[in-house]
Amino acid sequence: MAYGLRRLLTVGEASDAVVAAPPPVAPREVFRRFWPYTRGGRGWFVPVVLFSLIGPAIDAGEIWLFKIVVDDVLVPRDLGPLLWLAPAYLGLVVGSGVLGFADDVTSTWVSERFLLTLRSAVFGHVQGLSLGFFERRRLGDVLSRVTGDVDSVETFLLSGVADALYYVIQLGVFLGLLFYLQWDLTLLALAIVPMFWGAARHFSRLIKKASRERRRRSGSISAIAEETLGNVALVQAYNRQEWEQRRFGAQNLGRFHAVMASARIHAVYRPVVEMIEVSGGLAVMGLGTWKLAQGQLTLGGLLVFLALIGKLYSPVRGLSRLGTVFYAASASAERIIELLDQRPQVVEAAGARPVGRARGDVEFDGVGFRYPGTSSWALSDVSLQVAAGQTLALVGASGAGKSTVAKLQLRFYDPDRGAVRLDGTDLRDLRLSDVRENVAVVLQETLVFQGTVGDNIAYGRPEATQAQIVAAARAADAHDFIEHLPQGYDTMVGQRGRTLSGGQCQRLAIARAMNRDAPVLLLDEPTSGLDVRSGRRIMDPLRRLMAGRTTIVISHNLLTVRDATHIAVLDRGRVVEYGTHDDLLRQGGSYARLHRLNAASGSAAMRPVPS
């Protein structure tokens, strides 16, 4: 029997959850962390407390009137007192209705205000984290925390506390009345309270465990759904639907088990509480009937006493249930705290200098960099110099470190050794937003947002006028195709530009960079993914974009590379060749070898392989 019960209350914590559980946090710490977010709604705490005081008083009044009805109307069979009792009773009911309305509206306002502040704060915090965080974490889980877990924190901090207060006041009022009526019967009724607490303590621990598991599984479900649906083309092309379905199913089943465990625990807990309550009630009824027989108590007195006991148990039960609710909510609070505790790896220095518009001199000076949590150097001892207006082309095998150079230039990461400089100043001494203000990017995978074509071009400079947007589009050779879209610049483009072709997306990205008009330009394989014709087609717009700007171009397209002032060949994080196109041809190294190969095959594309 004991074994069966233990199995019934077991919460399985399987190790296959996609998302790890956060470290536990003490309730006091949860309060300390979230209390500041109640600012702005605290003025309303006073009326909420006041309503909690009046509510039980009205309840007690109603019960007291009931006693008078029994003793003065029913027992003597006299209608007289009903003339004042009826309006008094109605008055109390109306009062309680008005109070209930005010209480509902204010407490919802306070709770929702808190949620409004907290959710925005969590979103703002997550947005401010460094790229490294997003490269390590599962986006779906982060989303589930911002949307789902935030709600539970409210229970912990506000509605839970308000309910607790309400129950304590109810307890005080009813206990006072009970002691006033019959102190010995009250003591007997209270004998069960320690049993309540014991049961609540035991069960709340189990419930917390189940809730933690449930939230973790919910995070895993969102993570898999986000990954699968976000890459639906890949999933379908490789017929991985069934595999993804199984992966999703496993987490879904994990959540099901966690919810079932929680339901079983609650289902056992409820009758346990009821049993304790009924035994208390029966004991009181026994002693009460004996007192009635002895003439020490009127019938009205006994009925009122029993009604009050019923009322008394409700806050006791409520308080013990609240314990379990608290524990369940704290599982979510832990997930939010873990998110809030993440610090951006890239932070702005205290006395960071504003830059304004930079000249555009870029320098990598003995840069060494390892991605957090990895042991190999993605870049080691990389020194590069690009004077304002010049172009540096980076070539190298896949994984050589080309994109890492771009990430350091944008200060998505800081180098572990050496320094990256803009106009001679270490990026770490400059204002972060200014560093990025001075760089425009065109990436391999073009990022197109849900919105109109015009909005997408204006993304980097929202204050741009329509004329500026059109000028940027013309320079990017995008104006013609935009004009042919159903609503021109007002045509909506889907997320990630699914409604545009690769070349069109790329020209949109060039227009966006053009509109941004930054002195430094980062082009990360802007022609990759395009066929030869589309690739050639964006060369002219690219050249127009590069004119007068410092450009770092990562490319295996010979046309872009040849134009560059300098070319650096990267191999396993090191610069192995550096010079102009002609220098490198003369040196006869891997660049020259590739160039010969390309010339022989007549192809414009080149991708050096490590020799």
Ligand SMILES: Nc1ncnc2c1ncn2[C@@H]1O[C@H](COP(=O)(O)OP(=O)(O)OP(=O)(O)O)[C@@H](O)[C@H]1O
């Ligand atoms: N977020 C990351 N965390 C850990 N390691 C990373 C991360 N991004 C890149 N790396 C590693 O750093 C090295 C350099 O990667 P990088 O993306 O800079 O290469 P790349 O030359 O741009 O390659 P490609 O031409 O394929 O885009 C690789 O070994 C890669 O595995």
